[in-house]
Amino acid sequence: MKKAKVFAICGALSLTLAAAGMAGCSGETSVDGTATALVINGEEVNAGTANFILRYQQAQTAYMMESYGFTTSGSSLWGTASDTSSYGYQFKDSIKDTITDLILLRQHASEYEVSLTDEELSQIDSVAQTVVDSNTDALAKIGATKDDVAEVLELYTYQAKMDEPMKADTDREVSDEEAAQTTITYTRIPLTTTDDSGNETVVSDEEKASLTADCEELISQVQATGDVANADISAIAEEINEDFFSSSYSYGSDDTAMPDSVHEAVDTLSDGELYDGVLEDTDTYLYVVRLDLAFDEEATETEKQSIISERETENYNNKLQEWKDAITVEEESAWTDLTVTDKDAYTVVQNTDSTDSSSTSGSSSTDSSTSGSSSADSSTSGSSGADSSTSGSSGAGSSSSDSSGVSGSSDSASDSSSSSSSDDAAE
Secondary structure: OHHHHHHHHHHHHHHHHHOOOOOOOOOOOOOOOOOEEEEEOOEEEEHHHHHHHHHHHHHHHHHHHHHOOOOOOOOOOOOOOOOOOOHHHHHHHHHHHHHHHHHHHHHOHHHHOOOOOHHHHHHHHHHHHHHHHHOHHHHHHHOOOHHHHHHHHHHHHHHHHHHHHHHOOOOOOOOHHHHOOEEEEEEEEEOEEEOOOOOEEEOOHHHHHHHHHHHHHHHHHHHHOOOHHHOOHHHHHHHHOOOOEEEEEEEOOOOOOOOHHHHHHHOOOOOOEEOOOOEEEOOOEEEEEEEEEOOOHHHHHHHHHHHHHHHHHHHHHHHHHHHHHOOOEEEOHHHHOOOOOOOEEEEEEEOOOOOOOEEEEEEEOOOOOOOOOOOOOOOOOOOOOOOOOOOOOOOOOOOOEOOOOOEOOOOOOOOOOOOOOOHHHHO
């Protein structure tokens, strides 16, 4: 499993860069990759390595931002070099933290008896050569060589292999009481309206009375089914008023998504019982609620796993932070001279000439892309240097899964999964 995980990291980086390549300036080197960019705990990181990680993560981030509609092609994302409040400036700083994490993980690997096998090193060398062959101009532009690419792959591989042993001493004992989850079905309707400008207005007393009557009608029809516990509240509510929103929701003792009025009403119910009254969250919503399970074993087990995952991530991050607190990171001019701006943008582009999902490309505003080919299967997954799925070390430029084939390689995700079946409840 570990070997497959490590090889997947190599495969993803090869796939992401090899299919179309990062466009360069006709091979003209604009960065001296041999110059020292960062000195992390006494270890020098050259500009070629640092810039490769920076541009790779910049490409991933730009692709994801556009995919989710946070930005559009041609719009400003990174800002200008002179604007220290720009996203590009902040992003570059976060990548420095990512590189620091990667270096420290390798420096401390021997403490966890982690090393790379000859087979892994051979795979890294092979993938690095593929990246170089497919991205000659781009790598020349960012000052990266085959050795730099191999160095990045090695760092990513150490990151993946360090995850499990660093989390091994996590306390995984979680009691039912700590994780206990209650599951309800609720229907709600808003007490506000929103105009075209986004302005909210509280409904009039007459409108509120009408909405309350709809809620009372819902309660009446659910009770009339003769099987309250299994009644399809959502379907009944939709027939009464299309503005009703219904969902199942699981929560623990620390829940803040639901109003106190709902919690207090639920505490008076038995499993399968509908509260015989309309509940109000002042000037926001009216609620109708049914208690499905006061103690939901399945939801509780899910919450236990979430708690364990959170503990593992906290344990991992605490160790990493202790290492970071004990060392210094020096920025040399080769790093400070690098900028992340709209004029030198990198992104992921769809490859229409291949069965591969996509590839990473980048260009300045005047560059044109060069293309290559890759026969790698697009289902390959790997780990991103800024990926926070295992360590939470950086929120920059990571994606758990995207069409470029890059995904977190950890066996356990750091972000806690909600036991709620509805994100809407947390609004």
